[in-house]
Amino acid sequence: MEGEILKTVNLSAYYGKHQVLKSITLSFPENRVTAILGPSGCGKSTFIRCLNRMHELVEGARMEGKVYLRGKDIYEMEPTTVRRKIGMVFQRPNPFPTMTIYDNVIAGYKLGGIKLKKTEADALVEDSLRKAALWEEVKDFLYKRGTFLSGGQQQRLCIARALAMKPEVLLLDEPTSALDPKSTARIEELIQELKKTVTIILVTHNIGQASRVSDFTAFLYLGELVEFGATERVFTVPRDKRTEEYLVGKFG
Ligand SMILES: Nc1ncnc2c1ncn2[C@@H]1O[C@H](COP(=O)(O)OP(=O)(O)OP(=O)(O)O)[C@@H](O)[C@H]1O
Ligand SMILES: [Mg+2]
Numbered sequence: 633m634e635g636e637i638l639k640t641v642n643l644s645a646y647y648g649k650h651q652v653l654k655s656i657t658l659s660f661p662e663n664r665v666t667a668i669l670g671p672s673g674c675g676k677s678t679f680i681r682c683l684n685r686m687h688e689l690v691e692g693a694r695m696e697g698k699v700y701l702r703g704k705d706i707y708e709m710e711p712t713t714v715r716r717k718i719g720m721v722f723q724r725p726n727p728f729p730t731m732t733i734y735d736n737v738i739a740g741y742k743l744g745g746i747k748l749k750k751t752e753a754d755a756l757v758e759d760s761l762r763k764a765a766l767w768e769e770v771k772d773f774l775y776k777r778g779t780f781l782s783g784g785q786q787q788r789l790c791i792a793r794a795l796a797m798k799p800e801v802l803l804l805d806e807p808t809s810a811l812d813p814k815s816t817a818r819i820e821e822l823i824q825e826l827k828k829t830v831t832i833i834l835v836t837h838n839i840g841q842a843s844r845v846s847d848f849t850a851f852l853y854l855g856e857l858v859e860f861g862a863t864e865r866v867f868t869v870p871r872d873k874r875t876e877e878y879l880v881g882k883f884g
Pocket of ligand 2: 678805
């Protein structure tokens with residue numbers, strides 16, 4: 633596919649003997665938003681954890697198949713390099729509770745033992761917070777704890793923390809499911825802005841959200857990739873009956 637950045641080939645995943653992903657082959661276009669849609673338990677989170685080598689951190693978990701970042705097998709790269717290039721934001725905002733806003737943004741560097749000069753750190757913190765559309769709201773409180781922010785602000789702080797590592801791909805696992813509608817709209821707007829510089833993979837079971845913000849949609853059902861295509865096409869003329877039934881709310 634033209635401009636693909638990340639690709640899986642025959643990716644299967646297991647917890648013990650339980651197979652939860654069945655030979656998924658999928659390419660993600662660069663600087664686009666791809667939504668991973670599907671009912672609870674179909675394997676969305678497991679799938680994106682395989683994309684940045686977090687699946688292997690789960691006890692009893694196993695994977696088969698390949699994942700390529702710009703043609704390079706990520707399972708032949710250093711896991712820390714993979715996780716820097718392919719960042720992740722989770723369902724519940726999880727800023728480090730004892731750290732200031734400032735330190736949260738550069739936490740990836742601190743924890744990775746990467747030293748930054750004060751001027752570099754200042755610039756990185758401002759740039760990342762601006763990209764996460766949070767700078768104006770927090771610039772006067774940078775040395776307060778991140779946990780003093782609202783849920784939506786905390787989630788944007790987590791996005792800033794991921795962006796500070798200058799990732800090529802950002803995995804968002806239901807980033808708004810714990811947020812109110814206004815904070816959700818803010819994050820959806822932000823996703824549109826971010827795709828200019830970073831490829832986004834957005835897990836959601838919010839059909840409206842997928843249709844509003846994604847360019848491409850992959851529909852997973854019971855661990856199988858049922859359908860993939862341009863969001864507009866998938867939503868208007870789904871090719872598989874299961875996709876159609878899901879979109880009209882028959883299940884999940
Ligand atoms: N750590 C684990 N150990 C064992 N089984 C797991 C583990 N994590 C997930 N599973 C199982 O794998 C399957 C897929 O789970 P996964 O969390 O990937 O689904 P999901 O699509 O993200 O669901 P949701 O929408 O509820 O977040 C489920 O059957 C789940 O019970
Ligand atoms: Mg999940």
